[in-house]
Amino acid sequence: MINNTIIVYSSNTGFTQQYAKLLGRALDMPSYELGSVPKCHAGAQVIYLGWLFAGSIVGYKKCARKYDIKAVAGVGMSPPADELAEGLRSTMKIPSNVPVFYLQGGFDIERLKGPMKLIMKVKCRSIAERLLAKGELSAAEQTTLDMCSGPASAVDEINLAEIVALFK
Ligand SMILES: Cc1cc2nc3c(=O)[nH]c(=O)nc-3n(C[C@H](O)[C@H](O)[C@H](O)COP(=O)(O)O)c2cc1C
Numbered sequence: 001m002i003n004n005t006i007i008v009y010s011s012n013t014g015f016t017q018q019y020a021k022l023l024g025r026a027l028d029m030p031s032y033e034l035g036s037v038p039k040c041h042a043g044a045q046v047i048y049l050g051w052l053f054a055g056s057i058v059g060y061k062k063c064a065r066k067y068d069i070k071a072v073a074g075v076g077m078s079p080p081a082d083e084l085a086e087g088l089r090s091t092m093k094i095p096s097n098v099p100v101f102y103l104q105g106g107f108d109i110e111r112l113k114g115p116m117k118l119i120m121k122v123k124c125r126s127i128a129e130r131l132l133a134k135g136e137l138s139a140a141e142q143t144t145l146d147m148c149s150g151p152a153s154a155v156d157e158i159n160l161a162e163i164v165a166l167f168k
Pocket residue numbers: 010011012013014015016017051052053054055056075076077078104105106107108112116119120
């Protein structure tokens with residue numbers, strides 16, 4: 001374990017939390033939800049994981065004001081693509097010396113409430129239409145399509161390999 005490096009995360013429905021716990025186990029680091037980090041970690045070095053909301057990494061800016069961010073991962077429902085991480089870097093204005101990752105998470109519309117549930121119902125319909133029109137799908141695209149019709153998850157320790165390699 002790298003001294004004084006911790007994992008901090010924001011998770012709306014639990015999938016980012018699952019990644020944070022898997023990463024914590026792989027790197028032997030404690031993980032905390034943003035807002036519940038013990039005071040003894042003030043100014044700590046942080047690997048930050050946040051769920052994606054309309055192209056933004058939830059909680060990143062708040063976390064970056066308080067901690068020394070060493071890597072960031074955005075967790076979304078989209079299939080991974082090369083340009084996603086750099087897109088997140090530019091949207092979130094993450095400095096060029098901080099590695100940015102995109103992780104495919106999970107989606108369960110039944111864990112959402114109110115307006116978010118309504119918005120995502122519509123969004124899922126359009127994502128599903130777009131993917132179905134494509135014909136042949138990669139495994140990750142199929143998982144995204146599955147997310148649109150019921151609970152589905154791509155959370156897997158294997159997706160953390162690059163981040164683990166960076167900090168091990
Ligand atoms: C309102 C809303 C907006 C979302 N926007 C995006 C998005 O822009 N890109 C994406 O890939 N996933 C998006 N998602 C999907 C979530 O980021 C994804 O399901 C993630 O795994 C949720 O993590 P959590 O369980 O930790 O909250 C959105 C979900 C909701 C509810």
